[in-house]
Amino acid sequence: MELTVWTYEGPPQIGAMRIATAMRGVHYVVHAPQGDTYADLLFTMIERRDHRPAVTYSTFMATDLGGDTATLFQTTARAAVERFRPQALLVGSSCTGELIQDDPGGLAKALNLPIPVIPLDLPSYQRKENWGAAETFYRLVRGLAGPTAPPPGTPRREMPTDRRPRCNLLGPTALGFRHRDDLRAVTLLLQRLGVDVHVVAPLGAAPSDLARLGEADFNVVLYPEVAGTAASWLERTFKQPTVRTVPIGVGATREFVAEVADLVGADPAPVLDDETLRLPWYSRSVDSTYLTGKRVFVFGDATHAVAAARVATDEFGFTVVGLGTYSREFGREVRAAAERHGLEALITDDYLDVETAIAAAHPDLVLGTQMERHISKRLGIPCAVISAPVHVQDFPARTAPQMGIEGANVLFDTWVHPLMMGLEEHLLMMFRDDFEFHAEAAPSHLAGTHRAAPEPAGADAPAAAATRDEGAAVAPAWDADAEKELRKIPFFVRGKARRNTERFAAERGLSNITVETLYDAKAHFGR
Amino acid sequence: MTTPGAASESAADFGCREAPVLRERGQHEVFCGLTGIIWLHRKIQDAFFLIVGSRTCAHLMQSAAGVMIFAEPRFATAILQEQDLAGLADANDELDRVVGRLLDRRPDIKLLFLVGSCPSEVIKIDLSRAAKRLSDRHAPGTRVLSYSGSGLETSFTQGEDACLAALVPEMPAAPANAERELLVVGSLPDVVEDQFGRLFAALGIGGARFFPARRAGDLPAVGRNTSYLLAQPFLGETARLLDERGATRLAAPFPFGAEGTTLWLRAAADAWGVDDEAFREAIAAPRERARKALERHREALAGRSIFFFPDSQLEVPLARFLARELDMRPVEVGTPWLHRRHLAEELDLLPAGTVLSEGQDVDRQLDRCRDARPDLTVCGLGLANPLEAEGLATKWAIELVFSPIHGYEQAGELAELFARPLIRHGLLKV
Numbered sequence: 001m002e003l004t005v006w007t008y009e010g011p012p013q014i015g016a017m018r019i020a021t022a023m024r025g026v027h028y029v030v031h032a033p034q035g036d037t038y039a040d041l042l043f044t045m046i047e048r049r050d051h052r053p054a055v056t057y058s059t060f061m062a063t064d065l066g067g068d069t070a071t072l073f074q075t076t077a078r079a080a081v082e083r084f085r086p087q088a089l090l091v092g093s094s095c096t097g098e099l100i101q102d103d104p105g106g107l108a109k110a111l112n113l114p115i116p117v118i119p120l121d122l123p124s125y126q127r128k129e130n131w132g133a134a135e136t137f138y139r140l141v142r143g144l145a146g147p148t149a150p151p152p153g154t155p156r157r158e159m160p161t162d163r164r165p166r167c168n169l170l171g172p173t174a175l176g177f178r179h180r181d182d183l184r185a186v187t188l189l190l191q192r193l194g195v196d197v198h199v200v201a202p203l204g205a206a207p208s209d210l211a212r213l214g215e216a217d218f219n220v221v222l223y224p225e226v227a228g229t230a231a232s233w234l235e236r237t238f239k240q241p242t243v244r245t246v247p248i249g250v251g252a253t254r255e256f257v258a259e260v261a262d263l264v265g266a267d268p269a270p271v272l273d274d275e276t277l278r279l280p281w282y283s284r285s286v287d288s289t290y291l292t293g294k295r296v297f298v299f300g301d302a303t304h305a306v307a308a309a310r311v312a313t314d315e316f317g318f319t320v321v322g323l324g325t326y327s328r329e330f331g332r333e334v335r336a337a338a339e340r341h342g343l344e345a346l347i348t349d350d351y352l353d354v355e356t357a358i359a360a361a362h363p364d365l366v367l368g369t370q371m372e373r374h375i376s377k378r379l380g381i382p383c384a385v386i387s388a389p390v391h392v393q394d395f396p397a398r399t400a401p402q403m404g405i406e407g408a409n410v411l412f413d414t415w416v417h418p419l420m421m422g423l424e425e426h427l428l429m430m431f432r433d434d435f436e437f438h439a440e441a442a443p444s445h446l447a448g449t450h451r452a453a454p455e456p457a458g459a460d461a462p463a464a465a466a467t468r469d470e471g472a473a474v475a476p477a478w479d480a481d482a483e484k485e486l487r488k489i490p491f492f493v494r495g496k497a498r499r500n501t502e503r504f505a506a507e508r509g510l511s512n513i514t515v516e517t518l519y520d521a522k523a524h525f526g527r
Numbered sequence: 528m529t530t531p532g533a534a535s536e537s538a539a540d541f542g543c544r545e546a547p548v549l550r551e552r553g554q555h556e557v558f559c560g561l562t563g564i565i566w567l568h569r570k571i572q573d574a575f576f577l578i579v580g581s582r583t584c585a586h587l588m589q590s591a592a593g594v595m596i597f598a599e600p601r602f603a604t605a606i607l608q609e610q611d612l613a614g615l616a617d618a619n620d621e622l623d624r625v626v627g628r629l630l631d632r633r634p635d636i637k638l639l640f641l642v643g644s645c646p647s648e649v650i651k652i653d654l655s656r657a658a659k660r661l662s663d664r665h666a667p668g669t670r671v672l673s674y675s676g677s678g679l680e681t682s683f684t685q686g687e688d689a690c691l692a693a694l695v696p697e698m699p700a701a702p703a704n705a706e707r708e709l710l711v712v713g714s715l716p717d718v719v720e721d722q723f724g725r726l727f728a729a730l731g732i733g734g735a736r737f738f739p740a741r742r743a744g745d746l747p748a749v750g751r752n753t754s755y756l757l758a759q760p761f762l763g764e765t766a767r768l769l770d771e772r773g774a775t776r777l778a779a780p781f782p783f784g785a786e787g788t789t790l791w792l793r794a795a796a797d798a799w800g801v802d803d804e805a806f807r808e809a810i811a812a813p814r815e816r817a818r819k820a821l822e823r824h825r826e827a828l829a830g831r832s833i834f835f836f837p838d839s840q841l842e843v844p845l846a847r848f849l850a851r852e853l854d855m856r857p858v859e860v861g862t863p864w865l866h867r868r869h870l871a872e873e874l875d876l877l878p879a880g881t882v883l884s885e886g887q888d889v890d891r892q893l894d895r896c897r898d899a900r901p902d903l904t905v906c907g908l909g910l911a912n913p914l915e916a917e918g919l920a921t922k923w924a925i926e927l928v929f930s931p932i933h934g935y936e937q938a939g940e941l942a943e944l945f946a947r948p949l950i951r952h953g954l955l956k957v
Contacts, residue, residue: 001611001618001621001622001624003604004585004603005585006589007589009582010583013583032675033559033679034557034678034682035677037557038591039586040909041907041909042590045908049912050912050913052910056554057554059555060679063678095581095645095646096645096679099612099646125581418601496693
């Protein structure tokens with residue numbers, strides 16, 4: 001048993017729902033009790049979908065358990081096919097359905113439906129949402145494109161000479177973090193390289209589109225967490241090359257363009273010289289000097305976390321002080337990336353571990369998920385969201401990709417926004433005793449909302465705080481003068497100054513902190 | 528149709544006690560009983576709810592709670608893993624370990640509920656035995672109880688029924704010669720409790736108690752001298768157990784709107800022998816405030832048709848309130864479970880000819896809803912946006928469970944919850 005409150009990923013059937021709902025003409029029948037329908041609201045509320053997700057639940061009850069739940073599943077599946085008339089049917093179990101061992105795949109096959117039936121085996125007690133999405137997409141691709149596979153031993157595809165090259169874009173799903181907008185941004189890059197997009201899947205694809213996947217000259221994997229397995233199978237089966245560079249940030253976008261250009265024999269230069277790419281100049285502009293060396297903590301799914309760490313260092317001049325992921329399946333990739341930053345990767349799906357790591361790292365900025373946004377709010381650290389799990393805020397009305405040229409621009413804006421602006425930081429230092437620029441003032445553009453206010457004192461807070469502080473040594477006491485001096489330091493570094501000074505004093509066994517100690521500590525930590 | 532106010536109605540216009548009920552079986556677009564924890568853990572302030580379930584349960588709690596309130600909430604999930612199912616780990620040992628860890632971390636927990644889920648029911652983990660064992664181990668600091676919030680047996684608000692039913696045996700016995708005492712059963716927001724407390728005091732009904740209490744250790748006593756009013760319509764099992772302990776239910780409609788609240792208070796006043804004049808005097812001011820507050824929303828609501836999808840079992844009382852006090856026209860009133868005895872007084876007041884449905888086949892009910900084209904549809908979050916996209920105005924049912932809506936002072940807000948979507952539809956020009 002694993003004790004948890006919040007989870008980064010749902011169970012694997014949520015992943016299957018994300019695939020089924022993204023597609024057209026696919027329906028998913030889940031053997032599940034009442035209550036599992038909660039998942040519908042993820043799509044209708046978080047993503048604001050105007051249709052119900054393409055899922056039907058068999059809804060067995062306690063009274064059915066001794067009886068015939070298998071027939072109930074068959075009745076449900078038959079009725080769903082009659083009502084929704086899908087071109088392909090996914091069948092599977094939720095966590096409870098798995099326990100009653102009715103074999104939805106076999107039961108659905110026995111119905112002799114006039115459409116392809118793809119059984120899903122998603123072990124709910126071992127796997128999670130992204131794995132479920134990847135497995136479902138792979139099963140669909142294999143089931144629907146499989147019949148058109150060339151005989152084994154067919155050589156690797158050559159690029160065509162009589163028509164424009166074409167590729168499949170694989171990975172975008174329902175409820176994906178900025179998938180809708182990434183798709184647009186990447187399609188734009190490909191168009192300008194003279195490449196046609198053959199099939200986008202799963203988002204917007206019909207089963208008949210999956211059957212055409214083999215016709216493309218190569219595949220582009222946008223989200224390895226979802227499409228990695230299917231792309232590997234396509235590569236093996238259809239001998240299609242796979243572009244796995246994920247174009248998040250300027251460097252990765254350039255590499256992506258170069259890789260595709262090389263593959264299809266196009267000239268990458270015009271795409272790389274895009275005048276709408278503003279991040280490089282904005283980052284070089286002197287007002288961005290203050291970004292230098294800002295300490296960032298990065299956590300998210302593997303793809304976004306690794307990409308963000310690279311962008312943070314190479315394109316913002318930040319220092320990455322923590323890098324981690326909840327995607328255990330991609331632990332190796334994230335460990336390797338962390339090593340490049342001289343760090344040890346944090347691979348965990350326990351948000352309390354992440355909170356502890358963030359608190360210990362004292363970052364100036366957190367790049368994380370909605371979980372880290374909450375953690376940062378508690379710790380009073382600015383935060384920008386870079387990855388799923390998603391929130392209704394992650395579906396903005398405007399186009400806000402993470403990938404491609406516009407994606408890089410979006411990264412610049414969204415990561416800089418939570419920070420104190422450069423000039424403001426200097427002014428605050430200069431006028432720190434001014435009544436308007438006083439040390440409690442929040443960044444003017446944030447209207448005081450992200451100020452490090454302690455969490456409203458719920459009944460939970462004291463207990464949580466008590467347990468959290470356990471083991472911490474008794475903190476040295478601050479002299480009144482030192483406390484006063486500390487208050488002259490702008491608030492956004494004051495927390496760190498306080499902690500560093502206390503650590504400095506504790507390490508030297510000082511019981512009192514004087515003004516001298518404060519400046520000794522400042523010199524010691526040398527910032 | 529119905530006429531404003533109750534004065535000119537004829538008996539033939541109202542009454543659904545004997546009406547047939549459309550019973551349906553199929554996909555239920557309703558939460559399971561675990562979701563009750565979302566308000567129960569705020570209500571009982573030193574209790575903790577530990578779900579023994581799957582990742583789905585944890586994900587449900589996270590998604591249904593809407594916002595994640597990040598100062599560690601007083602609920603959590605012990606997620607079953609492959610080794611728990613394969614018998615590689617003894618489920619009881621694992622549970623003891625998890626509870627030990629939890630109580631080390633949260634020594635402030637006085638009452639711990641082990642909450643059963645679909646998976647724990649199917650693999651037959653005996654949580655009541657586990658609760659006894661853990662209660663012994665962690666006595667006297669922490670009491671451990673259990674109930675099931677599994678979707679196999681409970682829907683949404685039935686989780687509260689199961690939780691309160693688990694508390695009834697813990698209530699101390701009132702001595703045989705105890706003074707007659709009024710007990711209000713069903714969790715209410717604190718502010719509403721306080722309002723009702725003042726009204727009972729004004730009626731001369733002293734010392735009314737509320738169940739559940741805000742602190743786990745404050746359980747009211749129960750016995751032959753206990754008379755109780757149900758504040759919520761979904762407490763069938765809790766009521767049965769209170770009856771077994773000798774308590775008497777005061778039958779009444781539920782305290783929604785001015786009329787419902789008056790009749791509900793009246794039931795207690797009658798039992799305590801409060802005379803008419805004293806009763807009228809005690810309720811005059813708040814009833815008048817409620818009447819005025821309702822008047823403001825009549826224009827938006829009167830004559831409009833309303834369709835209820837099943838959600839919280841509040842549907843029948845709310846339809847009655849909207850029909851009688853705001854002249855809405857209930858087309859279909861769906862409820863996950865229709866407790867005929869507890870709703871008898873409500874059904875008497877529901878407009879005759881209202882379609883009552885129990886259980887759900889969501890696709891067929893959507894067909895009926897589309898045919899009826901109601902002015903307002905009350906439904907869960909999974910259905911609201913899809914119906915809005917079809918041009919139907921909707922009201923999220925869940926807000927009715929999470930907002931203070933009982934009593935005179937909340938009557939206006941309750942009406943406003945229904946009026947707002949209609950007003951918004953009128954406002955938007957896009």
